[in-house]
Amino acid sequence: MDAEKTRADGRPLVLLDRVTVKDKKKDRVILEVPHFRLDRGETVAITGPSGSGKSTFLKLLALMTNDKLEVEGTYLLEGEPVGDMDPTHLRREVSYCFQNPLLFGETVADNLAFPYEIRGLDFDRDHALDLLVQSGLSKEDLYKGVGQLSGGERQRVALIRNLLFLPKILLLDEITSSLDKENSQNIMAWLWDLRAKEDLTFLLVSHDPEDRAMADRSFPIPMRKEA
Ligand code: ADP
Numbered sequence: 001m002d003a004e005k006t007r008a009d010g011r012p013l014v015l016l017d018r019v020t021v022k023d024k025k026k027d028r029v030i031l032e033v034p035h036f037r038l039d040r041g042e043t044v045a046i047t048g049p050s051g052s053g054k055s056t057f058l059k060l061l062a063l064m065t066n067d068k069l070e071v072e073g074t075y076l077l078e079g080e081p082v083g084d085m086d087p088t089h090l091r092r093e094v095s096y097c098f099q100n101p102l103l104f105g106e107t108v109a110d111n112l113a114f115p116y117e118i119r120g121l122d123f124d125r126d127h128a129l130d131l132l133v134q135s136g137l138s139k140e141d142l143y144k145g146v147g148q149l150s151g152g153e154r155q156r157v158a159l160i161r162n163l164l165f166l167p168k169i170l171l172l173d174e175i176t177s178s179l180d181k182e183n184s185q186n187i188m189a190w191l192w193d194l195r196a197k198e199d200l201t202f203l204l205v206s207h208d209p210e211d212r213a214m215a216d217r218s219f220p221i222p223m224r225k226e227a
């Protein structure tokens with residue numbers, strides 16, 4: 001319902017205006033975004049040299065910058081100022097995926113049950129199994145120990161954890177850069193397939209030109225001169 005309403009009234013999913021992120025201690029600006037608009041269903045590649053602020057950009061969208069950084073400017077999510085939102089709730093809608101994700105507990109199931117636990121819901125095992133299979137893992141992997149997983153398997157489990165309840169925006173921060181070509185391609189193909197089916201919105205940072213070429217457009221972040 002909400003999604004349709006948003007589409008109908010033409011509000012962007014994300015609007016940033018005159019946003020700056022500053023390192024408080026050094027009093028140094030590390031990222032400046034004069035203006036950024038993201039519409040529902042878009043996939044945008046965030047590009048720029050290493051250290052230009054791509055991760056900071058994605059983290060600020062998920063309200064994940066730490067307290068050493070000061071964020072100023074306007075950030076509206078579906079027209080609402082995020083300052084009025086609980087960060088934990090915002091992160092269910094704007095979901096950040098790490099290059100080296102942290103898995104916890106003992107088994108894959110411990111990780112996939114977690115999104116249900118925090119919402120006070122019963123674990124939907126069938127849904128978790130579905131996503132395991134879609135991602136290229138097998139149903140038996142649900143009870144595998146997290147210590148037995150390969151890098152590619154860990155990344156799939158972490159992504160599933162972010163996808164059991166679909167966020168509005170998925171922030172993909174170099175998620176395949178520590179994986180081999182075949183694993184990377186399979187994971188991206190799965191995500192692209194899901195994106196088409198579910199009408200998801202992706203922001204991605206990737207060193208792989210093929211990933212960037214799949215995006216609808218690029219948003220370059222220039223290196224700051226004084227950095
Ligand atoms: P990229 O992802 O494009 O490589 P980052 O967003 O990681 O760039 O970093 C941009 C700049 O901000 C770098 O100079 C980095 O050292 C600095 N930076 C990132 N996070 C913090 C932080 N929490 N405290 C201080 N400086 C930071």
Ligand code: MG
Pocket residue numbers: 054055056
């Ligand atoms: Mg980065």
